[in-house]
Amino acid sequence: MIVAQQKPLEEINRMIDPYEKILIVGCGTCMTVCDIGGEREVALLSQALTLLQTTKGTKKHSFYISTVKRQCDPEFVELLKEKLSNTDAVLSLGCGIGVQAIAEKFSDLPVLPGVNTLFIGMTKEQGVWDERCAACGECHLENTGGICPITRCTKGILNGPCAGTKNGKCEANPNMDCAWIQIYNRLERLQQLDKIRQYYEPRNYLPLQRPKRFINNALYSAGETHG
Amino acid sequence: MSTSLNAESLVQVHQSSDRSFMPPCQVACPLHMEIREYVDLVAQGRIMEALKVIRNGNPFPAICANVCTHPCEEACRRGQVDSPIAIRALKKFAVEYGGDRMIQTETCTKYSEKVAIVGSGPAGLACAYYLRKTGYPVTVFELHTEIGGMLRVGIPRYRLPQYVLDIEGERLTRMGVEIRTNVRVVSLDLLFELGYKAIFVTVGAHQSLKMEIEGEESPGVIDGATFLREVNLGFRPYLGKKVGVVGGGNVAVDAARTAVRLGSEKVNILYRRSRNEMPADSVEIDMALEEGININFLVQPVKITRQNGKLIVTCIKMELGEADSSGRRQASPIKGSEFDEEYDSLITAIGQIPSLPSDFKIGTGRGSTIQVDPVTLTTNRPGVFAGGDAVTGPATVTEALSAGRLAAKRIVDFLQHKYPEREKDKEAITTPLLEETIVNIKKLARIDPPVLPAKDRMDFIQEELVYDWKSAINEARRCLRCGMGAEITSQDECASCLTCLRTCPYKIPQVNPEGIVEIPVDQCLACGLCVTECPARIISLRKPADYLDNVEEVLKNTRVINNNPLVIGFGCQYGIYGTGTLEKLWESKGRIQIIPVLCVAKIETEDILRSFIAGVAGVFIAGCGEYCAREKTAAIILKRTERVKNILKQSGINPVRLRTIFAGKDVDPAKELDKFIDDISRLLLTQAISREVKT
Numbered sequence: 044m045i046v047a048q049q050k051p052l053e054e055i056n057r058m059i060d061p062y063e064k065i066l067i068v069g070c071g072t073c074m075t076v077c078d079i080g081g082e083r084e085v086a087l088l089s090q091a092l093t094l095l096q097t098t099k100g101t102k103k104h105s106f107y108i109s110t111v112k113r114q115c116d117p118e119f120v121e122l123l124k125e126k127l128s129n130t131d132a133v134l135s136l137g138c139g140i141g142v143q144a145i146a147e148k149f150s151d152l153p154v155l156p157g158v159n160t161l162f163i164g165m166t167k168e169q170g171v172w173d174e175r176c177a178a179c180g181e182c183h184l185e186n187t188g189g190i191c192p193i194t195r196c197t198k199g200i201l202n203g204p205c206a207g208t209k210n211g212k213c214e215a216n217p218n219m220d221c222a223w224i225q226i227y228n229r230l231e232r233l234q235q236l237d238k239i240r241q242y243y244e245p246r247n248y249l250p251l252q253r254p255k256r257f258i259n260n261a262l263y264s265a266g267e268t269h270g
Numbered sequence: 271m272s273t274s275l276n277a278e279s280l281v282q283v284h285q286s287s288d289r290s291f292m293p294p295c296q297v298a299c300p301l302h303m304e305i306r307e308y309v310d311l312v313a314q315g316r317i318m319e320a321l322k323v324i325r326n327g328n329p330f331p332a333i334c335a336n337v338c339t340h341p342c343e344e345a346c347r348r349g350q351v352d353s354p355i356a357i358r359a360l361k362k363f364a365v366e367y368g369g370d371r372m373i374q375t376e377t378c379t380k381y382s383e384k385v386a387i388v389g390s391g392p393a394g395l396a397c398a399y400y401l402r403k404t405g406y407p408v409t410v411f412e413l414h415t416e417i418g419g420m421l422r423v424g425i426p427r428y429r430l431p432q433y434v435l436d437i438e439g440e441r442l443t444r445m446g447v448e449i450r451t452n453v454r455v456v457s458l459d460l461l462f463e464l465g466y467k468a469i470f471v472t473v474g475a476h477q478s479l480k481m482e483i484e485g486e487e488s489p490g491v492i493d494g495a496t497f498l499r500e501v502n503l504g505f506r507p508y509l510g511k512k513v514g515v516v517g518g519g520n521v522a523v524d525a526a527r528t529a530v531r532l533g534s535e536k537v538n539i540l541y542r543r544s545r546n547e548m549p550a551d552s553v554e555i556d557m558a559l560e561e562g563i564n565i566n567f568l569v570q571p572v573k574i575t576r577q578n579g580k581l582i583v584t585c586i587k588m589e590l591g592e593a594d595s596s597g598r599r600q601a602s603p604i605k606g607s608e609f610d611e612e613y614d615s616l617i618t619a620i621g622q623i624p625s626l627p628s629d630f631k632i633g634t635g636r637g638s639t640i641q642v643d644p645v646t647l648t649t650n651r652p653g654v655f656a657g658g659d660a661v662t663g664p665a666t667v668t669e670a671l672s673a674g675r676l677a678a679k680r681i682v683d684f685l686q687h688k689y690p691e692r693e694k695d696k697e698a699i700t701t702p703l704l705e706e707t708i709v710n711i712k713k714l715a716r717i718d719p720p721v722l723p724a725k726d727r728m729d730f731i732q733e734e735l736v737y738d739w740k741s742a743i744n745e746a747r748r749c750l751r752c753g754m755g756a757e758i759t760s761q762d763e764c765a766s767c768l769t770c771l772r773t774c775p776y777k778i779p780q781v782n783p784e785g786i787v788e789i790p791v792d793q794c795l796a797c798g799l800c801v802t803e804c805p806a807r808i809i810s811l812r813k814p815a816d817y818l819d820n821v822e823e824v825l826k827n828t829r830v831i832n833n834n835p836l837v838i839g840f841g842c843q844y845g846i847y848g849t850g851t852l853e854k855l856w857e858s859k860g861r862i863q864i865i866p867v868l869c870v871a872k873i874e875t876e877d878i879l880r881s882f883i884a885g886v887a888g889v890f891i892a893g894c895g896e897y898c899a900r901e902k903t904a905a906i907i908l909k910r911t912e913r914v915k916n917i918l919k920q921s922g923i924n925p926v927r928l929r930t931i932f933a934g935k936d937v938d939p940a941k942e943l944d945k946f947i948d949d950i951s952r953l954l955l956t957q958a959i960s961r962e963v964k965t
Contacts, residue, residue, distance in 0.1 A: 052920040071806065076767035081805035090879040095921040097883055110806075112763075169772040 510614020
């Protein structure tokens with residue numbers, strides 16, 4: 044799941060300043076799960092912004108709210124069309140993808156990001172999320188006991204541990220477990236310690252061109268044009 | 271306080287959005303009274319509304335408040351946690367404090383068909399009440415000088431004061447019910463000849479069963495029903511010093527306790543089984559023991575002889591065998607164990623059957639009870655209906671009231687030539703609480719109303735007193751509100767974020783094997799925490815609280831008068847106001863507008879913000895703190911207020927203007943509130959001065 048954080052109120056207030064009618068759009072998927080941009084937060088943000096402009100005496104915006112099921116799919120975004128006909132700007136509480144999806148769909152409208160997208164993560168406990176995947180495009184979890192050194196090692200090295208490991212902790216943060224010690228322990232438990240001997244060549248970043256695009260041929264209908 | 275809501279509109283709101291299940295107490299009640307609802311209203315101190323709910327389901331709540339055998343309390347799932355809610359005593363509180371005796375039901379005659387009711391026991395009176403309410407002319411015929419049937423002649427006055435029945439009689443008369451006492455109906459044909467179109471026979475079961483032993487007809491032996499009737503109608507029979515009572519039911523215990531009150535010094539109950547099998551109400555048994563009554567278990571009289579003005583009662587010892595089909599262990603005599611005991615009088619109370627005049631010409635069955643069709647309640651004679659003890663054999667007051675109410679419906683069906691409709695019941699909660707749920711529920715001791723000490727009970731004055739305000743509310747707050755809990759209203763919009771599962775103090779929500787989040791209705795205890803936490807806002811209570819929708823309305827009115835600094839207070843209706851913890855509030859210095867909430871945990875962060883947008887000087891949230899009957903409430907509201915304070919700071923509002931007050935041993939909420947008002951006044955003054963200085 045994608046984890047994000049709401050931007051400070053002042054920053055949002057600065058962004059929306061030039062516009063009058065603002066539609067705050069939530070996303071019913073990841074942003075709802077991390078309680079940053081679901082139905083509840085959208086309503087709350089509109090109240091918080093109303094309060095802010097009331098006290099600052101800049102009372103000129105009107106806020107409208109809506110939440111779509113998933114902002115990263117144009118079909119869902121399309122459903123906003125009617126609401127947007129009378130709007131000056133969209134404030135999206137979706138992740139960075141959501142913001143762009145709306146912007147692509149409605150090219151005449153300014154779309155503003157209400158959140159800072161942080162990482163792909165998992166829930167540690169209620170209200171706590173940890174990064175677990177960097178979307179590097181080359182998954183080696185098979186050989187690392189299901190523990191990702193790219194995200195969980197400060198240096199993100201593939202041939203670890205480095206010399207900075209101390210009593211199982213990382214030199215960069217004594218409270219953080221050394222990912223490579225964890226990998227070692229886990230491989231030992233799995234009786235696959237030989238896998239730690241695997242050496243990874245320095246990665247060739249040349250073929251990794253941005254923006255990435257993935258085509259799933261099973262779904263892709265050839266012949267249709269994709270811009 | 272401008273929050274008094276129109277009760278009628280509330281009822282509408284409830285009905286339209288009520289998706290709740292029937293709680294176990296309501297299932298167990300023969301009248302299916304909305305117990306959860308009125309207990310909840312008592313818990314909020316809304317006694318008049320509680321009484322209204324009670325009166326909706328019960329024609330004579332004052333009677334049940336005194337003598338109901340409360341099967342609801344046996345079914346109450348709080349009993350699994352500590353002990354059941356004292357439902358009957360709470361009803362009595364609502365009846366007394368809500369002013370039940372002042373209520374008059376309006377009626378008018380809409381139909382011309384007259385209905386005769388033979389017998390004025392609870393079934394007869396209930397039937398009369400509902401028929402009259404529907405608009406039929408009703409006449410009740412009663413053999414004795416006073417109405418009430420078994421309530422009048424069978425239940426001792428120390429349990430049910432006579433004035434309770436007199437009030438109900440008066441109320442029925444004012445409703446236009448014709449009550450004819452001292453009339454023995456000998457023939458139903460006569461009633462039909464007099465123009466009655468339907469007859470409800472409810473003559474009760476007043477005929478005591480015989481022990482069928484030698485010497486039973488001796489002077490000094492009296493049956494329980496006759497004995498209690500004599501005493502209740504004002505006689506004071508002389509029983510002598512030593513009295514024996516045969517039997518183990520409520521009549522036996524009532525007779526024994528009555529004998530004590532008539533001055534008998536030694537009263538022995540002779541019962542052939544043991545305490546476990548005794549059918550009498552266990553509270554009554556305890557009270558009898560407190561009053562010095564002795565119970566001889568596993569004993570049965572076999573012969574009575576009269577010698578020198580005394581009764582020699584020959585008894586035999588009994589032993590218990592296997593349980594029979596009804597689950598009760600059978601008693602059988604031990605050969606050769608006979609022994610003699612000397613008594614001045616002996617009261618036999620081993621059961622009662624109905625006794626019908628033979629001229630009624632209606633079919634009877636086992637135990638001389640009247641046979642009726644279970645759906646239509648008709649006897650073998652057209653137009654003749656029957657109910658109450660006369661049909662069921664000796665049963666409870668509530669069962670009789672229920673029979674009377676049903677009979678009224680069926681008689682209406684009969685008179686209007688309608689097919690009897692079967693009422694659709696709500697789905698019911700039938701499962702017990704799970705062990706995993708119980709461990710997370712806060713234990714709270716049951717509070718019983720005070721009872722006169724045994725030494726002061728020796729007259730026929732009522733022994734049970736009424737709760738004081740605070741005790742009643744605290745007792746009612748223990749209710750677990752079964753069946754009205756949270757529901758995910760749209761699985762489609764559910765992001766499966768598991769916030770509900772992680773927030774719930776009782777660990778009720780679960781992921782089912784298909785990976786769908788569910789909140790089992792039979793376990794949820796309606797605390798409402800998940801409702802205000804759900805990021806997608808798709809959880810709601812099956813029976814939502816009525817106040818919360820009102821926030822906007824209150825704020826709208828607030829804006830109009832906000833030239834005068836105003837403080838909004840969200841206060842828990844259950845504790846902080848219900849129990850009067852904040853009663854000094856009205857003497858407070860500031861102009862305060864209260865928004866009552868049903869637990870502060872149900873306050874939305876948005877509503878706090880909304881108050882500040884409306885321009886209030888301050889907002890305080892007053893919760894029950896350590897007296898709260900639920901879990902996690904203070905922690906969750908603190909989290910929300912922290913969030914709001916952060917937003918206030920960013921908006922340039924001093925966060926001092928938002929305060930939480932939680933009641934506790936060392937915290938006097940009234941003082942805290944005064945302090946808050948002081949802080950706000952000081953703040954506003956400083957701001958005014960600095961504005962002045964700038965200009």
